[in-house]
Amino acid sequence: MTKENSNIYPVFDNSVSRREKELLLNQKSKIIWFTGLSGSGKTTLANALEKNLYEKGFLTQILDGDNIRSGINNNLGFSPEDRMENVRRIAEIAKLLLNSGVICICAFVSPTEDIRNLVCGIAGDEDFIEIYMSTPLEVCERRDVKGLYQKARAGEIKNFTGISAPFEIPKNAALSIDTTNKSVEECVNILLDKVLQEISL
Numbered sequence: 001m002t003k004e005n006s007n008i009y010p011v012f013d014n015s016v017s018r019r020e021k022e023l024l025l026n027q028k029s030k031i032i033w034f035t036g037l038s039g040s041g042k043t044t045l046a047n048a049l050e051k052n053l054y055e056k057g058f059l060t061q062i063l064d065g066d067n068i069r070s071g072i073n074n075n076l077g078f079s080p081e082d083r084m085e086n087v088r089r090i091a092e093i094a095k096l097l098l099n100s101g102v103i104c105i106c107a108f109v110s111p112t113e114d115i116r117n118l119v120c121g122i123a124g125d126e127d128f129i130e131i132y133m134s135t136p137l138e139v140c141e142r143r144d145v146k147g148l149y150q151k152a153r154a155g156e157i158k159n160f161t162g163i164s165a166p167f168e169i170p171k172n173a174a175l176s177i178d179t180t181n182k183s184v185e186e187c188v189n190i191l192l193d194k195v196l197q198e199i200s201l
C-alpha cells in the first residue's frame with residue numbers, strides 16, 4: 001500500500017449482501033469470460049447470449065474490449081504492461097458487478113494465461129466461467145470484421161494478437177467454441193447448456 005492510499009479503508013461487508021441481491025434478482029451472479037482472437041465471435045456471442053438471458057429474465061451486463069478501451073481505459077495502449085492494467089481494471093469492474101448480483105459477460109482477447117489468471121485471481125475461481133473461442137486464425141483473418149488483420153499484416157498495427165503477438169490456448173476453459181461452421185443460434189445453445197445451470201438459483 002502506498003503512502004497516498006494508506007488512509008483508505010474499503011468496506012466489503014455491505015449491509016445488503018451479494019446473496020440477498022442474488023435472491024432479489026432470482027439468479028446467481030457469475031463472470032462469463034470470452035477469450036479468443038479478434039473476429040473469433042466474442043462480441044457477437046456475448047450480445048446474443050445477453051439477449052437470450054434477458055428474455056429468460058436474467059440481469060446481465062456486458063463488458064467489451066472496445067467499449068472499455070474507449071472509456072475508462074482510454075489512457076492505456078497495447079504494451080504488455082498496459083494490457084495487464086487494462087485487464088486488472090476490467091476484473092475489478094466485473095467483481096463490483098458480481099457483488100451486485102449481476103451476471104457479467106466479458107468479451108476480451110485476453111491472450112495470455114497470465115492475463116486470464118489475473119482476472120480469475122481478482123474475481124475468484126468459483127465465479128469465473130472461461131469460454132475459449134477457438135475459431136482458427138485463418139477464419140478470423142478471412143472475416144477481418146474490423147479490417148485489423150490487413151493492417152496488422154501491413155505492419156500498420158504492432159503487437160496484434162495472432163499475427164505479431166502470441167495467443168496462448170487456455171488450459172482451464174469451461175467450454176471451447178469454434179464458430180467456423182456453426183450459426184450464432186447453435187453457439188448460444190451450447191453456451192446456455194453450460195451457463196444456465198451455473199446462474200440459476
Ligand code: ADP
Binds near residue numbers: 045107
Ligand atoms: P470478436 O469480438 O471476437 O472480435 P466479432 O463477434 O466482432 O468477434 O466477429 C465475429 C464475426 O464472425 C462476425 O462478423 C459474425 O457475424 C461472424 N460469425 C459467423 N458465425 C458466427 C458464430 N457462430 N458466432 C459468432 N460470430 C459468428
